[in-house]
Amino acid sequence: MPAPNATQWISLSPEKLVADTRQQLRGLELNIFVSPHDVPDAVRGYFDQQINRFVIEFRYLADERWQAKTQDPFLTLRVGRDSKRLLGIEVDVRALNAQAVGLRLHPPHLITQAIDKLAMEPSLARQEDNYRIAKDVIVDRKKELFEALALVG
Amino acid sequence: MVIVTGLPNLQNAPTEADFARYAQETWVSADWLKTEPPSARSFCGVPVEVNGRLWGVIVLDSRGDNAIKRRSVNLSYRLVAPFLGKLLERL
Numbered sequence: 001m002p003a004p005n006a007t008q009w010i011s012l013s014p015e016k017l018v019a020d021t022r023q024q025l026r027g028l029e030l031n032i033f034v035s036p037h038d039v040p041d042a043v044r045g046y047f048d049q050q051i052n053r054f055v056i057e058f059r060y061l062a063d064e065r066w067q068a069k070t071q072d073p074f075l076t077l078r079v080g081r082d083s084k085r086l087l088g089i090e091v092d093v094r095a096l097n098a099q100a101v102g103l104r105l106h107p108p109h110l111i112t113q114a115i116d117k118l119a120m121e122p123s124l125a126r127q128e129d130n131y132r133i134a135k136d137v138i139v140d141r142k143k144e145l146f147e148a149l150a151l152v153g
Numbered sequence: 154m155v156i157v158t159g160l161p162n163l164q165n166a167p168t169e170a171d172f173a174r175y176a177q178e179t180w181v182s183a184d185w186l187k188t189e190p191p192s193a194r195s196f197c198g199v200p201v202e203v204n205g206r207l208w209g210v211i212v213l214d215s216r217g218d219n220a221i222k223r224r225s226v227n228l229s230y231r232l233v234a235p236f237l238g239k240l241l242e243r244l
């Protein structure tokens with residue numbers, strides 16, 4: 001259930017997020033691509049007043065329940081319960097003592113580092129492509145995603 | 154998602170080498186191919202998920218040797234995947 005103050009989704013071009021790859025599989029060179037299920041088609045960033053956190057959400061082909069993975073006191077990742085895809089990110093900006101201006105000056109390193117850390121968990125290695133794509137989206141759409149932070153006091 | 158294209162034409166006087174290559178690239182035996190040579194020369198496998206779990210695979214094939222394009226498959230699958238997932242939930 002989205003927060004009442006959730007902003008509009010920013011459409012992504014799934015085609016542009018996936019690179020063509022040729023990989024060896026059982027000795028054969030094949031065109032293997034990231035599953036369409038692992039590529040988000042939209043993203044949004046907003047301050048959720050109900051949980052008092054800044055939230056980035058990814059939208060995929062189908063909805064899925066998520067489980068929280070707390071990376072540090074300020075950041076929680078929402079990971080698909082079964083798929084282990086990155087569905088969202090919560091940042092406790094107030095606890096971070098980061099004003100909107102502060103975050104705008106500093107790229108969201110906190111988030112990209114957290115995603116890197118997630119990708120290093122052996123049980124989540126199969127979603128390496130999804131995490132890389134999510135990270136690319138956050139970096140590429142940083143300006144739009146973090147716009148909502150300007151309203152956070 | 155896996156795409157295999159450019160398979161040999163087994164409908165038009167195939168050679169032993171054609172059977173061997175087709176068999177290697179599709180992980181079946183050459184003997185099995187000889188019993189009823191397939192006409193498909195391109196394949197694509199798309200994973201189907203239900204509630205975040207792999208449910209199965211849709212396999213597309215074509216007589217064209219380079220007829221299956223990733224972009225087309227992606228666009229088409231994105232249209233049907235949400236409905237497909239909901240339908241399969243009931244099975």
